[in-house]
Amino acid sequence: MKDLELSRRSLLRMVGGAAAATAVGAATGCSLVGADDPSSSSGNKVTIKVAIVPDPTGASEFYRQQFDTLEKRNPDIKIEIIENPTAQELTAVELAFQQGNAPDVFRIQDNLFEDVYAKGWVAPLDKYVTDEFTSRFPAGSLNPATSGLHRDGKLYSLPLVWGPWSFTRTLLVNHTAAKVGGYTGVPATWEELESASTAITKAGRGKTFGFAGMWQAGGLVQMLQTTAGPFSVASGVDYRTGKTALTDPSLVNAVELIRRMHNNKVMTPGWETWTDATQLYTPFAKDQLAIFIASPYEIAVIRTLNPDIDMSIAPVPVPASGRGGYSGQTSSFSPLWSMSAQSKNPDKAWKVMDFLSSKEFQLAYYEKFATLTALQSAWQDKAAADPDQKAILDVAAASVRLSPNPILSSDGGKQLMTAIGSNQDLAWAEVALPAILHNQPFAPAAAQLNAKLDAFINQQIKDLSAKGVKVSRADITFPDWNPLQAYQPGQK
Known part of the structure; x- marks a missing residue:
């Protein structure tokens, strides 16, 4: 029972023995893009390590060019790019932290973020956020209750290619x-x-x-x-x-x-x-x-x-x-860029993250890869002149609405919905497809599965409560939500 926001890149994520072996090489410093000095500083410069993946095609060269521009404006910063294999993005970053060689800024997207956040490896960013920074994003999209970038009310990640069009x-x-x-x-x-x-x-x-x-x-x-x-x-x-x-x-x-x-x-x-x-x-x-x-x-x-x-x-x-x-x-954005909680130069690491969330960078990304990015204000005029992209934005405006998300609302809601989504025995698609192929009504099978799901939720509430988790049906209930209107945080 997965939501529709599954990205095409997630199809590349596979973990196995070969993946781990490749990731070890990445985490220990292989595939440095444009790096000539592995030390933490060079003269009066401070080296900021940034971990990326070569996705989409041409990303390696694009990031190097963009960071060259940032270095020229900040002579005290040298940016060392660490390129991790796309399919081993999480494994490589985890190994880097375990080996005491963590990047200052790293790309961890979507649900992969939860792993590094749970380990305490990401730094909160709130102290760096100004009114000017917030104004770059669509109004209200950085609300902690719905941004998708906050945890426990604090900002821990920044987006790149995410918005209603996702x-x-x-x-x-x-x-x-x-x-x-x-x-x-x-x-x-x-x-x-x-x-x-x-x-x-x-x-x-x-x-x-x-x-x-x-x-x-x-x-x-x-x-x-x-x-x-x-x-x-x-x-x-x-x-x-x-x-x-x-x-x-x-x-x-x-x-x-x-x-x-x-x-x-x-x-x-x-x-x-x-x-x-x-x-x-x-x-x-x-x-x-x-x-x-x-x-x-x-x-x-x-x-x-x-x-x-x-x-x-x-x-x-x-x-x-x-x-x-x-x-x-289910969220305004999805995590992508994070700052290491172990960075020795967080202020300069923030300059990199601020640049990655600038209109200049996101316009350049849009022009290079023809991909809509989180800062709609950076490219909306150009997109309006492209018939296909304008049509996509029109369809998004007509058919997508911000909605409640129990996973963001409470720990109880997160654990309940995660348990439901992880139980393949409760996947309605598994009974819907046979009904379609064998030309049988779906409703009877749906009723049986519905009863099983109800019993499963009740049992999960009991089991989680026994472990000390504060959880109830209220964690997955938003009584004032109207499916025909955008969700407003605080409606619950």
């Missing part, structure tokens, strides 16, 4: 393929999506298909469910009540929609086994697939494959009865 999913329509079925519009409802896809596939005669998607632990269903009801239903709980919600109509009906389209042979054959996104956007770019739901980064890939494609970018369709929810932005 939670955005877009409906893409290839009009050349759609015209095979006589369809010239853009589906706004589930019913229109099903009708149009059916007509296109029928007319396509095995060469053109109306709709397809990747299962990805139920991600295809979840992208539809969030338009019909509270986004939290896909995690198993309705955050308005704290009760289990696997029988919620928004989830059941989304599964039923995919079940009908699969069993009516509307979707590209084999879609349920796809594990590579190219299996979606390659046929789409070749006019063999008319409609699919995409992550924003896939749009640029499709344009590369077919620069002349006649394509619309729109919000995911909603039920004909009307929108019942939005994609839940």
